[in-house]
Amino acid sequence: MAALSGRGKSAELLLLTALGAVLFFGGWQVVAASGLVSKQVLPAPLAVLDAGWTMMHKPFAGNLLQAHILASLQRFAMGFGLAALIGVPLGLIMGRYRIVDDAVSPIFEGLRFVAPLAWVPFAALWFGTGIGGPVMVIFAGAFPPCVINAYRGAQLVEARLVEAAQTLGAHNVRIIAEVLLPGALPSIVAGLRVSAGLAWQSLIGAELIVVSAGIGYVMVQGQSNLSPAIVMAGMLAVGIVGLAIDVLLRLVERTVRNRWGQVA
Amino acid sequence: MKDIAFNDVTKEFPRGGGTFAALENVTLTVAEKEFVAIVGPSGCGKTTLMRMAAGLEFPTRGTVAVGGRTVTGPGPERAVVFQQFALFPWKTVRDNIAFGLKCKGASRRDQDDAVRKYLELMGMQGTEDSFPHQLSGGMQQRVAIARSYAIDPDVLLMDEPFGALDAQTRTVMQEELIRLSRVNPRTVLFITHSVDEAVYLADRVVVLARNPGRVREILDVAATRRDEDWDARAIEEVMDLPSFTGMRTHLWKLLREQIAGTE
Numbered sequence: 001m002a003a004l005s006g007r008g009k010s011a012e013l014l015l016l017t018a019l020g021a022v023l024f025f026g027g028w029q030v031v032a033a034s035g036l037v038s039k040q041v042l043p044a045p046l047a048v049l050d051a052g053w054t055m056m057h058k059p060f061a062g063n064l065l066q067a068h069i070l071a072s073l074q075r076f077a078m079g080f081g082l083a084a085l086i087g088v089p090l091g092l093i094m095g096r097y098r099i100v101d102d103a104v105s106p107i108f109e110g111l112r113f114v115a116p117l118a119w120v121p122f123a124a125l126w127f128g129t130g131i132g133g134p135v136m137v138i139f140a141g142a143f144p145p146c147v148i149n150a151y152r153g154a155q156l157v158e159a160r161l162v163e164a165a166q167t168l169g170a171h172n173v174r175i176i177a178e179v180l181l182p183g184a185l186p187s188i189v190a191g192l193r194v195s196a197g198l199a200w201q202s203l204i205g206a207e208l209i210v211v212s213a214g215i216g217y218v219m220v221q222g223q224s225n226l227s228p229a230i231v232m233a234g235m236l237a238v239g240i241v242g243l244a245i246d247v248l249l250r251l252v253e254r255t256v257r258n259r260w261g262q263v264a
Numbered sequence: 265m266k267d268i269a270f271n272d273v274t275k276e277f278p279r280g281g282g283t284f285a286a287l288e289n290v291t292l293t294v295a296e297k298e299f300v301a302i303v304g305p306s307g308c309g310k311t312t313l314m315r316m317a318a319g320l321e322f323p324t325r326g327t328v329a330v331g332g333r334t335v336t337g338p339g340p341e342r343a344v345v346f347q348q349f350a351l352f353p354w355k356t357v358r359d360n361i362a363f364g365l366k367c368k369g370a371s372r373r374d375q376d377d378a379v380r381k382y383l384e385l386m387g388m389q390g391t392e393d394s395f396p397h398q399l400s401g402g403m404q405q406r407v408a409i410a411r412s413y414a415i416d417p418d419v420l421l422m423d424e425p426f427g428a429l430d431a432q433t434r435t436v437m438q439e440e441l442i443r444l445s446r447v448n449p450r451t452v453l454f455i456t457h458s459v460d461e462a463v464y465l466a467d468r469v470v471v472l473a474r475n476p477g478r479v480r481e482i483l484d485v486a487a488t489r490r491d492e493d494w495d496a497r498a499i500e501e502v503m504d505l506p507s508f509t510g511m512r513t514h515l516w517k518l519l520r521e522q523i524a525g526t527e
Contacts, residue, residue, distance in 0.1 A: 161350055163318075163338070163344070164351075166338035167319075167338045167343060168363050170367045174367060178352075
């Protein structure tokens with residue numbers, strides 16, 4: 001009975017989602033086709049798709065759309081990877097050592113409220129507009145959730161397990177790597193997902209200002225060309241890639257939760 | 265010498281703005297290879313005593329020394345068996361047992377040898393690749409005991425290791441611990457709230473009183489155990505002996521006095 005009503009619910013959800021999409025895109029198409037609004041202001045959804053499709057085999061702003069996406073993804077991977085590589089260990093160490101926690105937390109709490117985009121001018125000054133600047137902006141966006149979730153996860157690891165490791169002769173690095181890291185893993189993975197979302201958002205923001213390839217750059221160029229279709233095609237690409245990243249990490253998160261849920 | 269020496273130990277904890285003495289002027293020595301059980305009402309500081317020997321807590325006054333060296337922190341020469349097992353849930357049985365050896369830098373072969381040896385002693389062959397959650401409580405505690413023995417510690421500190429087990433499993437584990445401690449004698453400090461368990465397992469039983477925690481009496485069991493050859497008998501048989509019931513009743517009276525005295 002429960003399974004039936006569950007299935008009923010998901011079918012209902014699917015229907016409503018489809019209905020929402022049809023109304024949104026249909027309404028958009030109708031308004032655009034009616035000629036009430038200029039094409040220079042609101043291109044039809046099909047025109048947007050067409051612009052995207054065209055960019056996929058005719059270079060725009062120096063590259064094919066795929067190459068722009070790839071350039072963005074590379075920056076994303078670097079900034080996000082760096083944030084995870086530094087943020088997760090830092091969070092675990094903060095969770096383990098009161099001294100580090102007390103020293104780092106106030107600075108961190110302060111800087112956390114500087115929006116990733118607010119780092120752009122600074123990043124450009126320090127690291128230039130090549131690879132360094134954008135990566136730093138992504139890093140600024142991706143770093144806090146990595147640290148916070150690793151930190152909270154480490155604090156939730158049972159004290160007894162840390163004590164057991166200590167009495168078995170484990171030293172600090174091993175305690176962090178073999179007790180805190182696996183113990184905090186579900187929390188860390190949840191943090192990575194949030195972090196990836198913020199990283200992707202910050203990246204597009206950074207690309208609007210610096211760099212000469214990437215989806216953000218496509219959108220800026222579309223704006224200079226007075227082509228809203230290209231700008232919107234860029235937004236569409238941002239949305240699709242962002243969604244893909246999130247779906248992927250959601251999968252990882254669920255896998256970890258399932259395995260660890262059984263274990264812990 | 266691999267003894268444990270509590271020398272005039274006082275341990276105070278902050279409580280409600282003042283301090284509360286969990287233990288006061290406790291002097292107690294566990295000789296090398298001796299098995300000492302500590303019983304006492306809850307709040308008498310028995311776990312605190314064990315944790316100080318482990319190096320997880322430190323005395324406010326007095327000293328705790330193991331093998332003549334003052335305890336300054338946890339270390340593998342003082343293995344601890346916790347009441348809630350404290351196995352690493354993400355590690356297999358094998359990796360749990362081998363953890364201490366790995367910390368010491370032992371070779372993979374030495375680790376495997378130790379794992380095999382202790383699983384065999386515990387009658388748990390074939391469980392190497394299981395995870396703790398796949399095992400019963402009794403099995404999990406066997407793994408925890410094997411993990412402690414595997415690092416070849418000078419002393420074993422056990423904090424109500426069978427407290428979380430059902431009565432039947434508990435009896436089996438008590439017999440196994442006797443067997444294990446005969447094959448592999450260690451200096452053992454064993455915390456329990458079960459009088460039967462204490463008399464059955466220990467050479468000496470220390471009774472603590474509470475408010476503040478202090479030594480009330482020390483009962484010698486070793487001579488009787490040896491004379492009547494308890495270790496060779498079944499647990500239910502031992503627990504029926506007049507000597508055993510006499511000691512048990514004596515300890516019960518002591519504990520009851522205290523519980524009545526403070527309420």
